[in-house]
Amino acid sequence: MKVVSVVGARPQLVKLAPIAAAFARTEHEHVIVHTGQHYDVNLSDVFFSGLGIPDPAVHLGVGSGGHGAQTGRILEAMDPVLAAENPDWVLVYGDTNSTLAGAVSAVKQHIRVAHLEAGLRSFNRRMPEEHNRVLTDHAADLLLAPTEEALRHLATEGLADRAVLTGDVMVDVCLSIRDAILAGERPAVELPEGVDPAEPYLLATLHRAENTDDPARLATLVAALADLPIPVVLLAHPRLLARAEAQGLKLAQGALRVGPPVGYAAMVATVLGSVGVVTDSGGLQKEAYLLGRPCTTLRSETEWLETLDGDWNRLVPDPALLGPGEWVATATRPAPGTPLGTPFGDGRAAERVVEILGRRLG
Structure with a gap:
């Protein structure tokens, strides 16, 4: 064949x-x-x-x-x-x-x-x-x-x-990489300057057209991430960098610490080192679930409905519409006590x- x-x-x-x-x-x-x-x-x-x-x-x-x-x-x-x-x-x-x-x-x-x-x-x-x-x-x-x-x-x-x-198939590779990292067989995570791996941080990504093409929408999301009380490691996709530059929007502000995209093993290590994930990526929602980290998804829908079970993933289309303190509480919430299933x-x-x-x- x-x-x-x-x-x-x-x-x-x-x-x-x-x-x-x-x-x-x-x-x-x-x-x-x-x-x-x-x-x-x-x-x-x-x-x-x-x-x-x-x-x-x-x-x-x-x-x-x-x-x-x-x-x-x-x-x-x-x-x-x-x-x-x-x-x-x-x-x-x-x-x-x-x-x-x-x-x-x-x-x-x-x-x-x-x-x-x-x-x-x-x-x-x-x-x-x-x-x-x-x-x-x-x-x-x-x-x-x-x-x-x-x-x-x-x-x-x-x-x-x-x-x-x-x-x-993402389960196959994600869990094998996770096990290698936990066994010390992969290099330690490298974080942007200003982020202490021993201290709590969030991992964030933004790349979808619906979140990056509208200047007002992108500015709102960047401001919401920048206002969080702990460092936010923003691994910046080329689309995000191009849109931010075209719109005159500074990404490195407030809590945001900007770094380049990383290889898959480094991404898994960064998720494992974090206290949670904020993203619009379909794959990262699932990886956060598999790795036991709470995820906040900056979209009104998800292809991975299974990740919503047990509050491991929450959909937040617009952080600005949440009540005072609700956005911070959502993005920085601890991992739920509900057990992870094996839907994948x-x-x-x-x-x-x-x-x-x-x-x-x-």
């Missing part, structure tokens, strides 16, 4: 790591195509080296751009690659422009498509990620659902016959994915 994995953004590279390792333990041929959607070294190359992922066989180098232009460039570059490779499966990951373009290129060439992390829904049609994941699910031949909730979404849309529950699987999802691809091909 020959499988082409199409990736291009940080979350996809993390998901690729356990998949690549699972393929390496078999006789199957696994070809990695990197679209270059995230071309910054801190968002791409560092993940290949830090997670032990084999170098991509093909790098399309499409770079940034508007959604239509970027998706079109990926699609144009992908067509001859898939025609030359002629795989049994094209495996696409998550909800980015690379996901959609990889799926469309494959189906137009009558190549089977499997969608890893299928069935996630925010039901927010303003999110470009929502369009990508819905369109990809309806185009794909095989839907690899990470949770029971994702399976229910697919069934509601009439896709149950293509869907199978695998568990979440047992840590063997990648092995299961490779097995299912082989079985469905047969």
